[in-house]
Amino acid sequence: MSTEIRLAGEGGQGLIKAGFILGESATVFDKKNAVQTSSYGVEARGGESSSDIIISDGKIYFPRVRHLDILLSFTQITADKYVNILKDSGKLFIDDDFVRVPKNYDGEVFSFPYIRTARSKFNLVIIANIIALSSIAYATNVVSIEALRKAVLKNAPEKAKDMNLEAIDIGISFCKQ
Amino acid sequence: MSTEIRLAGEGGQGLIKAGFILGESATVFDKKNAVQTSSYGVEARGGESSSDIIISDGKIYFPRVRHLDILLSFTQITADKYVNILKDSGKLFIDDDFVRVPKNYDGEVFSFPYIRTARSKFNLVIIANIIALSSIAYATNVVSIEALRKAVLKNAPEKAKDMNLEAIDIGISFCKQ
Numbered sequence: 001m002s003t004e005i006r007l008a009g010e011g012g013q014g015l016i017k018a019g020f021i022l023g024e025s026a027t028v029f030d031k032k033n034a035v036q037t038s039s040y041g042v043e044a045r046g047g048e049s050s051s052d053i054i055i056s057d058g059k060i061y062f063p064r065v066r067h068l069d070i071l072l073s074f075t076q077i078t079a080d081k082y083v084n085i086l087k088d089s090g091k092l093f094i095d096d097d098f099v100r101v102p103k104n105y106d107g108e109v110f111s112f113p114y115i116r117t118a119r120s121k122f123n124l125v126i127i128a129n130i131i132a133l134s135s136i137a138y139a140t141n142v143v144s145i146e147a148l149r150k151a152v153l154k155n156a157p158e159k160a161k162d163m164n165l166e167a168i169d170i171g172i173s174f175c176k177q
Numbered sequence: 178m179s180t181e182i183r184l185a186g187e188g189g190q191g192l193i194k195a196g197f198i199l200g201e202s203a204t205v206f207d208k209k210n211a212v213q214t215s216s217y218g219v220e221a222r223g224g225e226s227s228s229d230i231i232i233s234d235g236k237i238y239f240p241r242v243r244h245l246d247i248l249l250s251f252t253q254i255t256a257d258k259y260v261n262i263l264k265d266s267g268k269l270f271i272d273d274d275f276v277r278v279p280k281n282y283d284g285e286v287f288s289f290p291y292i293r294t295a296r297s298k299f300n301l302v303i304i305a306n307i308i309a310l311s312s313i314a315y316a317t318n319v320v321s322i323e324a325l326r327k328a329v330l331k332n333a334p335e336k337a338k339d340m341n342l343e344a345i346d347i348g349i350s351f352c353k354q
C-alpha cells in the first residue's frame with residue numbers, strides 16, 4: 001500500500017523543505033519507505049517549485065508519482081494543472097485565499113488559510129508549509145503527527161522550535177473545525 | 178549543459194540532507210535549475226540511502242539520472258553498484274577508509290578520509306556529508322563554493338555554523354593536497 005503526494009506551489013513557499021521533512025517523518029520516524037523528488041524548475045526565479053513523495057510500507061517499485069492520493073497547492077496554476085492526476089478518492093488541500101477549487105473538480109477539498117495564518121500569527125509566511133503538512137498528516141494519516149513533530153523539530157533552528165510546534169497545532173485545529 | 182550526480186551510501190550518513198543542500202546551492206544561490214530525488218529505501222533500517230541531483234543552466238527535460246558525471250560513495254556496495262553508470266569522463270569520490278576503488282574502474286578517483294576526519298575533528302560522523310559536498314564542489318565546480326557555503330549555513334543550527342564552515346574548508350583542503 002503506497003501513498004502518492006505532491007506539494008506544489010512556487011519558489012520561496014518552503015515546499016521543497018516540506019517534502020524533505022515529510023520524507024523524514026515517514027522513514028526515520030514512522031519506519032516506512034519513501035522516495036521524494038523535488039523539482040526546483042525555476043524556483044530561484046519565483047517559478048513553480050514542487051515536491052513529490054511516495055510513502056510505502058513495502059518496497060517502492062516505481063519511483064515517480066502517477067495518480068495522486070494527496071495534492072497540496074499553494075498556487076492556482078498548480079491546483080488547476082495537477083488536479084487531473086488526483087485520484088477520485090484523493091484529497092485536495094489548497095490555500096483558502098490564493099486558490100479556488102478547480103473547475104469540474106468534485107472530490108474532497110480541504111481549504112485552509114495557511115499563508116494568511118502564518119503571516120498573522122508568526123509574521124513569517126514560509127511557516128505555512130508546516131501548518132499545511134500538519135493538516136495533511138492529521139486529515140490523512142499519511143504520516144503520524146508524532147513522526148511529523150519529531151522531523152519538524154529535527155529540522156528547525158533552536159529558537160524556532162516553539163513556533164514550529166505551534167504551527168503543527170494550528171494545522172490540526174484547522175481540521176478539527 | 179546538465180550535470181548528473183549521485184550521493185550514495187546508507188541511512189544515517191546524511192546523504193539525503195546533502196542532496197537537499199546541493200539542490201539549494203544550485204538553485205537558490207547559483208540560480209540554476211535542479212531536480213533532486215532521494216530514495217530512503219530502507220534508510221530507517223540502516224539500508225541504502227541515496228540522493229540524485231541533476232543541475233542545469235537550462236530546462237531539465239528528463240528528470241532521472243542516466244549517466245553520472247559525479248558519484249560519491251560512502252559504502253563499497255554502492256560504489257560497486259553505480260560505477261557502471263559513471264561516464265568515462267566522470268569523477269568518483271569515495272571514502273578512503275570504507276571504500277576501495279571498484280575493480281576494472283580506471284576513471285578519475287578522489288579518495289578522501291571523510292568519515293575518519295569528521296569523527297576525529299568534530300566527533301560527529303554525519304558532518305562527513307558536508308566535507309564531501311565541499312570536495313565535490315571544489316573539484317568539479319558543479320556548484321560554487323560560495324553557494325554551497327550559503328546553503329550550508331542556511332540549513333545548519335546556529336551553534337553548528339562554525340563547525341559546518343570548517344567542514345567546508347576541510348573538503349577544499351583535501352583537494353588541494
